[in-house]
Amino acid sequence: MNYRGPYRVRVDRKPIPVCEHVEDAVIRVTRTCVCGSDLHLYHGMVPDTRVGMTFGHEFTGVVEEVGSGVRNLAVGDHVLVPFNIACGRCHFCKQGLFGNCHEANAQATAVGGIYGYSHTAGGYDGGQAEYVRVPYADVGPCKIPETMDLDDAVLLTDVVPTGYQAAEMGGIQRGDTVVVFGAGPVGIMAARCAWLFGAGRVIVIDHVEYRLDFARRYCPAEVYNFRSIGDPVVFLKKTTDSLGADVCIDAVGGDAAGSALHTLMGTKLKLEGGSAVALHWAINSVKKGGIVSIVGVYGPTGNLIPIGNVLNKGITIRANQASVKRLLPKLIAHIEAGRLNPKELITHKVPLEEAADAYHLFSAKLDGCIKPVLVPPTARA
Amino acid sequence: MRNRPIDPSTVPGWGVDADPQNDPTYPMRDIARDDSRGMNWTRPPQQRARVEVLTSIEYNARPAVVGTSVPPRGVSGVIRRQAFRYSESQWAHWLMLMAADRVNVVEGVVDDLARGRVPNVPAEMGARAELAHNRSGLAAKLALTGAAIGLGILVTRLARAERR
Numbered sequence: 001m002n003y004r005g006p007y008r009v010r011v012d013r014k015p016i017p018v019c020e021h022v023e024d025a026v027i028r029v030t031r032t033c034v035c036g037s038d039l040h041l042y043h044g045m046v047p048d049t050r051v052g053m054t055f056g057h058e059f060t061g062v063v064e065e066v067g068s069g070v071r072n073l074a075v076g077d078h079v080l081v082p083f084n085i086a087c088g089r090c091h092f093c094k095q096g097l098f099g100n101c102h103e104a105n106a107q108a109t110a111v112g113g114i115y116g117y118s119h120t121a122g123g124y125d126g127g128q129a130e131y132v133r134v135p136y137a138d139v140g141p142c143k144i145p146e147t148m149d150l151d152d153a154v155l156l157t158d159v160v161p162t163g164y165q166a167a168e169m170g171g172i173q174r175g176d177t178v179v180v181f182g183a184g185p186v187g188i189m190a191a192r193c194a195w196l197f198g199a200g201r202v203i204v205i206d207h208v209e210y211r212l213d214f215a216r217r218y219c220p221a222e223v224y225n226f227r228s229i230g231d232p233v234v235f236l237k238k239t240t241d242s243l244g245a246d247v248c249i250d251a252v253g254g255d256a257a258g259s260a261l262h263t264l265m266g267t268k269l270k271l272e273g274g275s276a277v278a279l280h281w282a283i284n285s286v287k288k289g290g291i292v293s294i295v296g297v298y299g300p301t302g303n304l305i306p307i308g309n310v311l312n313k314g315i316t317i318r319a320n321q322a323s324v325k326r327l328l329p330k331l332i333a334h335i336e337a338g339r340l341n342p343k344e345l346i347t348h349k350v351p352l353e354e355a356a357d358a359y360h361l362f363s364a365k366l367d368g369c370i371k372p373v374l375v376p377p378t379a380r381a
Numbered sequence: 382m383r384n385r386p387i388d389p390s391t392v393p394g395w396g397v398d399a400d401p402q403n404d405p406t407y408p409m410r411d412i413a414r415d416d417s418r419g420m421n422w423t424r425p426p427q428q429r430a431r432v433e434v435l436t437s438i439e440y441n442a443r444p445a446v447v448g449t450s451v452p453p454r455g456v457s458g459v460i461r462r463q464a465f466r467y468s469e470s471q472w473a474h475w476l477m478l479m480a481a482d483r484v485n486v487v488e489g490v491v492d493d494l495a496r497g498r499v500p501n502v503p504a505e506m507g508a509r510a511e512l513a514h515n516r517s518g519l520a521a522k523l524a525l526t527g528a529a530i531g532l533g534i535l536v537t538r539l540a541r542a543e544r545r
Binding site for chain 1: 383384387389392393394395396397398399400401403420422423424425426428431434435436437439440443444445446447448449450451453457461465469472475476478479481482483485486488489500501502504505506507508509510511513514515518
């Protein structure tokens with residue numbers, strides 16, 4: 001996959017990557033997803049997204065080559081690879097904050113290294129390819145349990161942990177009302193995971209009917225189309241005895257619809273780090289003393305955020321890229337116990353060669369697309 | 382009725398991860414119980430970068446591994462190098478990178494043409510998916526684009542006639 005500019009990708013031949021560091025591995029990809037976060041890149045919203053880059057931070061694959069310093073992986077292992085590139089030994093990794101590793105991203109200190117996620121996230125080519133270079137191969141990759149479906153495994157690289165961490169960061173307590181903004185794959189998974197923490201009521205807000213129907217069935221959740229309920233903040237206040245929700249989760253990020261001002265400033269002129277509509281709604285519809293959890297991706301420049309309301313309402317805000325490695329054991333157990341069924345999110349399985357169509361399908365929300373998975377030719381042989 | 386009431390106890394796994402100690406107002410710190418608070422660590426061996434890697438000026442030392450996917454080059458590369466003279470807290474840094482990205486798109490087209498390749502822009506934009514699943518939308522977009530081009534031509538001709 002080769003990025004050529006906003007809304008333009010194609011599939012080209014590139015040299016097969018090699019180990020560039022003693023702790024690297026090279027992996028032959030067997031499954032790779034297009035993530036909602038990739039759409040922020042695809043839409044040209046993330047700075048330092050260079051033409052010629054290969055996206056893809058959700059992938060599984062077979063180890064083809066390992067560097068001399070790799071001890072835990074062997075050629076032939078089938079692994080799922082967390083989207084974070086993490087050294088496992090720095091100040092942040094020691095705290096379990098694998099998404100904030102200090103030894104993986106030269107271009108920025110504010111974000112860790114992420115496969116195929118612009119040079120702002122380190123400038124690594126991603127997994128929407130036949131082969132991919134995996135740094136710190138002893139730390140990130142996790143051997144796929146023999147009984148696990150590959151489609152479940154690939155969603156463990158990002159969607160499931162990000163959704164789970166969104167709920168975890170919300171500090172959900174038994175009986176809480178949880179509102180999730182965004183019915184994309186991560187929002188749906190966040191809503192599903194809110195129940196695991198004992199939520200008493202889960203509400204999903206979006207504007208695409210087929211996604212809301214999917215969330216209603218899969219989560220299961222109450223779902224509302226913000227285009228038909230008037231002001232979502234007023235609606236949510238009224239449906240929670242005017243108090244507001246205990247926890248609000250922003251699973252949208254910088255591509256949010258719903259405000260002409262933010263659409264113009266954030267997504268068209270790009271003078272904001274994306275359109276912050278979902279975050280506005282989250283801050284304004286959470287109860288006083290409530291918690292806002294953010295996993296939607298925003299660009300790094302400023303946003304018109306209602307920070308005064310954060311102060312006046314005494315809101316706690318937590319946000320992060322998911323620390324996949326920390327969460328994997330628990331999430332694998334949930335899948336094996338049948339409490340989570342990630343592969344049900346996959347609506348489209350597309351040959352890698354048709355990446356441009358998969359991106360458009362997902363971006364334009366066509367054909368009931370919730371989650372597209374790309375399969376490279378080497379994995380189909 | 383889509384939003385019929387949901388009984389939480391019927392949801393598989395309900396409450397299995399409930400934990401009253403999960404208090405998000407008290408962020409997780411130092412879970413390794415390391416007395417030095419993890420401020421020092423044995424650094425991984427340094428990767429020798431075979432291409433130019435721009436590095437944030439907020440670092441004292443470059444991280445041990447680096448990405449090398451698309452090194453800066455051309456006019457966009459010049460702009461990117463300038464951007465990296467500013468910290469991540471400066472708008473100039475990010476706005477210059479965004480500008481470089483736009484210049485880079487033009488460079489990509491020029492590069493394709495220089496290699497004798499005319500980029501198939503409709504295919505790169507997923508025209509096949511649009512045709513298969515959104516024909517009416519595609520027709521509307523084409524009509525809108527045609528109308529905009531027609532309007533542009535009309536305005537240009539009127540302006541020329543005015544000058545004469």
